[in-house]
Each structure stands twice: as structure tokens, then as C-alpha cells.
Amino acid sequence: MNLDEYWDCTWKALCFPGMKGPQLIVDDGGDATLLIHRGYFAEEDPKILDDDENNEELAIVNKLLKKIAKEHPGLFHKWVPELKGVSEETTTGVHRLYERQKAGKLLFPAINVNDSVTKSKFDNIYGCRHSLVDGIMRATDVMIAGKTCMVFGFGDVGKGSCESLRGQGARIVVAEIDPICALQAAMAGYSVGTLEEWVGKVDIFVTATGNKDIIMAHHMEQMKDKAIVCNIGHFDNEIDVSGLRKSFQVSKLSTSNHKLINMSLRREPPLSCWQKVDSSILDVQLDILLLSCPIHSQIKLWLKFPSGKKTTRLVFTHFQRNSMRKLLDFIWRNLVLNSLF
Numbered sequence: 001m002n003l004d005e006y007w008d009c010t011w012k013a014l015c016f017p018g019m020k021g022p023q024l025i026v027d028d029g030g031d032a033t034l035l036i037h038r039g040y041f042a043e044e045d046p047k048i049l050d051d052d053e054n055n056e057e058l059a060i061v062n063k064l065l066k067k068i069a070k071e072h073p074g075l076f077h078k079w080v081p082e083l084k085g086v087s088e089e090t091t092t093g094v095h096r097l098y099e100r101q102k103a104g105k106l107l108f109p110a111i112n113v114n115d116s117v118t119k120s121k122f123d124n125i126y127g128c129r130h131s132l133v134d135g136i137m138r139a140t141d142v143m144i145a146g147k148t149c150m151v152f153g154f155g156d157v158g159k160g161s162c163e164s165l166r167g168q169g170a171r172i173v174v175a176e177i178d179p180i181c182a183l184q185a186a187m188a189g190y191s192v193g194t195l196e197e198w199v200g201k202v203d204i205f206v207t208a209t210g211n212k213d214i215i216m217a218h219h220m221e222q223m224k225d226k227a228i229v230c231n232i233g234h235f236d237n238e239i240d241v242s243g244l245r246k247s248f249q250v251s252k253l254s255t256s257n258h259k260l261i262n263m264s265l266r267r268e269p270p271l272s273c274w275q276k277v278d279s280s281i282l283d284v285q286l287d288i289l290l291l292s293c294p295i296h297s298q299i300k301l302w303l304k305f306p307s308g309k310k311t312t313r314l315v316f317t318h319f320q321r322n323s324m325r326k327l328l329d330f331i332w333r334n335l336v337l338n339s340l341f
Contacts, residue, residue, distance in 0.1 A: 003056070003057055003060050004060055007031075007035075007057075007060055007061055007064050008064065010031050010032060010035060011035065011064060011068070013032070014032060014035065014036070019072060019075065020079075020082075021036075021075075021076075021078070021079030021080075021082065021083065022079075022083065023082055023083060023084050024083075024084055024085060024086070025083070025085070025086040025087070026086075026087055026089070027086050027087070027088050027089065027093055028088075028089045028090055028093065029089075029090045029092055029093050030088060030090070030092060030093030030094075030096040030097065031093075032086070033086050033088070033093065033096065033097070033110075034061070034096065035061065035064075035065070036076060036079065036080065036083070036107070037100065037105065037107055038061060038062075038065060039065050039068060039069070039075070039076040040076040040077065040079075040080055040107060041105070042065050042069060042076075043069065043073075043074060043075075043076055043077055046069065049062040049065055049066055049069075050062070054242060055237060055242065056241065056242045056245075057237065080107050080108065083107070083108045084108065084109070085108050085109035085110060085111065086108065086109075086110050086111070087110070087111040087113050088110060088111070088112060088113060088114060088312075089113050089114055089119070090114055090210075091114050091124070091155065091156075091157065091210040091233070092210040092233060093114065094112050094114045094115065094312070095210055095211075097110045097112070097312045098312055101310070101311060101312050106310045106311070106312070107310065108310060109310055109311065110311070110312040111312070112312050120156045124155070124156035124157045124160060125156045125157075125159055125160040125163075126160060127160070128156075128157050128160035128161050128164065128208075128232055129160040129161070129163045129164045129167075130164070131164075132160070132161050132164040132165065132206065132232055133164045133165060133167070133168050135230070136204065136228065136230065140228055142228065144165060144168035144169065144170050144204070145168055145169035145170065146169060146170070146171075147170050147171070147203035147204055148170070148171045148173065148198075148201060148202050148203050148204075149165045149170045149171065149172055149173070149202065149203065149204040149205075149206065150172075150173045150174075150175060150193075150195070150198055150202040150204070150205050150206070151165070151172060151173070151174050151175070151206045151208055152174075152175045152176075152195070152205070152206065152207045152208060152209050152214050152215075152238070153175075153176060153181075153207070153208040153209035153210070153211075153233070154174050154176045154178075154181040154182065154184060154185045154190075155181065155208070155209075155210075157208040157210075157232060158174065158176070158181075158185075158208040158209075159184075159188075161206050161208050161232055162174065162185070162188070162190060165204070165206075170204070171191075172190045172191065173190065173191045173192070173193050173198055173202065174190045174191070174192050174193075175192075175193065175194055175195055175198075176192065195214075195215065195219060199219050199222045199223060200222055200223065200224060201224070202223070202224070202227065203224070203227060203228065204227070204228045204230070205223075205227065205228065205229045205230070206230055206231070206232055207230075207231045207232070207233055207238035207239060208231075208232050208233050209233055209238060210233045210238075211233075211238060212237045212238060213237070213238075213240060214238045214239065215229060215238070215239045215240065216240040216243060217240045217243030217244050217246070218243075220240075220244060
């Protein structure tokens with residue numbers, strides 16, 4: 001599936017009979033939320049669809065929204081009043097929600113599922129710890145032992161990624177702008193540095209920030225022969241893919257003096273390169289994500305509508321603890337401190 005097809009499917013998933021929109025959204029990465037917000041504000045100012053911020057994917061979104069505006073004028077202004085809210089699963093999606101809230105542009109209430117302990121630990125740390133090296137090795141067939149790997153970001157995803165690579169015998173360097181997270185990385189025994197210091201010395205680069213423009217095309221030109229670049233954050237715009245396509249050939253990217261292997265062209269490698277996630281972790285993730293967080297979150301959004309404030313909130317802790325108690329039984333552990341529950 002290419003990006004045009006992906007966004008077309010996202011649009012069709014939001015459409016109900018009679019061109020009615022959704023009342024509740026369970027989002028992963030903020031794509032559905034982005035489409036509705038951008039479409040809504042484009043109906044007020046169509047000029048925003050002429051700015052793609054030099055981003056290939058945003059250009060595709062703009063093209064789709066122009067088509068929607070032509071075929072269904074004013075549609076998003078009809079949808080938004082009926083939307084009771086969204087629960088968001090990912091770091092990237094949550095960042096977007098808080099940015100909209102800060103700017104006063106959040107159109108409906110939201111619940112932050114990503115930062116619940118049950119999700120951030122099992123999916124972001126343990127899921128990434130399992131899947132990162134699996135994806136890299138399946139896609140490239142390289143031995144990771146002895147190689148120098150640089151991980152960008154030392155949040156939960158970054159922590160799991162570092163553990164994953166260290167378990168294979170790699171030397172780890174962490175790039176982190178938050179001094180608290182950088183200190184955590186140093187105390188965990190990792191080197192801490194900048195891309196500019198290490199760009200010509202690293203074998204494998206892994207972006208895990210949830211931000212954008214972390215590794216640019218001019219950085220890739222300085223990388224060593226057969227360096228591997230991949231993204232385990234939600235979007236491939238952590239890596240300058242559009243600039244990369246202009247400077248290199250895609251897939252196994254070649255310049256006059258070296259080759260670069262890029263694993264970011266279809267977003268995160270765990271989704272595009274691995275064979276499967278460990279079944280026990282997957283069971284836990286699905287139980288927590290599908291039963292604990294979104295359903296509970298959606299019920300809260302429904303009951304509070306229309307009085308719900310247009311803010312982003314966390315999932316209740318006691319609900320997560322009940323899920324963890326079931327998990328402890330699942331992995332044959334006894335919980336001593338029952339009073340906590």
C-alpha cells in the first residue's frame with residue numbers, strides 16, 4: 001500500500017452511510033484526527049492546503065482534502081459538532097493533541113492512552129525491545145554484535161530500543177535533548193552525544209523521538225558505507241525521506257562513494273520488516289489497548305459529551321492496575337501487595 005492508498009483508506013474509514021462522520025475515534029498516530037482537523041480549518045481558510053511544508057505525505061493529505069472539499073463542501077463543519085472525542089494510542093499522536101490544545105485548536109475532547117503505564121511500558125518499552133532487532137535483522141541480514149548504534153530519543157521507545165540493541169552486543173550512543181532523559185541514558189551506561197559528533201562513526205541509526213527532521217539528507221551524505229537508517233517512531237518524517245529521494249536512489253540508496261540502507265520508507269520497521277511479535281506480548285498489548293484503555297476512554301468521552309472540555313486527559317490509574325493484576329496471573333506471578341488494588 002502506498003501513501004495515496006493509505007490516506008484514501010483512512011478517509012473511507014471515517015465515512016458512514018449518508019456521508020455522516022464518526023462520533024467516537026480510536027486513533028493510532030493521530031491520522032484520523034489530523035484529517036478531520038486539517039479538513040475543518042481548510043474549510044475556513046483553503047490556503048492552508050497549498051502549504052505542504054516540503055513534506056511528501058502532507059502534500060498527499062492536502063491533495064485528498066482538496067478533492068473532499070470539492071465533492072463535499074462544508075462536510076467537516078457538519079461532522080465536528082457530532083464528534084464526542086478521540087482516544088489516542090501513540091506518542092506522536094499525543095504530541096499532536098497537546099500542540100492543538102496549546103494553540104486552542106483542539107476541536108473535541110481527547111484521552112491520552114499512550115502515557116498510561118500499561119501502554120507505555122508494555123508496548124513502548126517491551127514491544128520495541130522485542131521487535132527492533134528482529135526487524136533490522138530480517139530486513140538487512142546483518143550481524144548487530146560489535147556495531148555502533150545511535151538511538152535518537154531516550155523515552156520509553158528509546159529505552160526499549162537501546163536494550164534491544166545492547167542485548168545483541170552493540171555499542172550504544174544516545175542522542176537526547178532533554179537533560180533528564182540524557183542523564184538517565186548516561187546512568188544506564190550508554191554514551192551520550194550528538195549526531196554531528198557521531199555521524200561518520202555509526203553503523204545503525206534509529207530514530208525514536210516522535211518528532212520530525214531528526215536525520216536530514218546532508219547527514220546521510222556523511223554516513224559510512226552501508227550504514228543502516230531506520231525509524232521506530234510512528235512517522236518516517238523523523239528521517240528526511242523527501243530529501244533522501246532527491247539525493248539517493250530509493251531502497252538501497254547509492255551515492256558516488258557509498259551505499260545507505262534505509263528502513264524508514266514505510267514508517268516503523270516493526271510494522272514493515274518483522275515477521276511477528278511474541279504472542280505473549282501481543283496478547284498483553286491487545287488486552288490492555290483494546291479492553292482497558294480505548295473502550296474505557298470511549299465510554300468516558302460519551303458520558304461527558306456535550307459538557308466535556310476540549311482537553312487531553314489521561315486514563316484512570318485504577319483501571320490500569322486491574323489490567324496489570326490480570327496480567328500477573330497470566331505470567332504466573334503472585335501479587336503480594338493486594339491492598340494496592
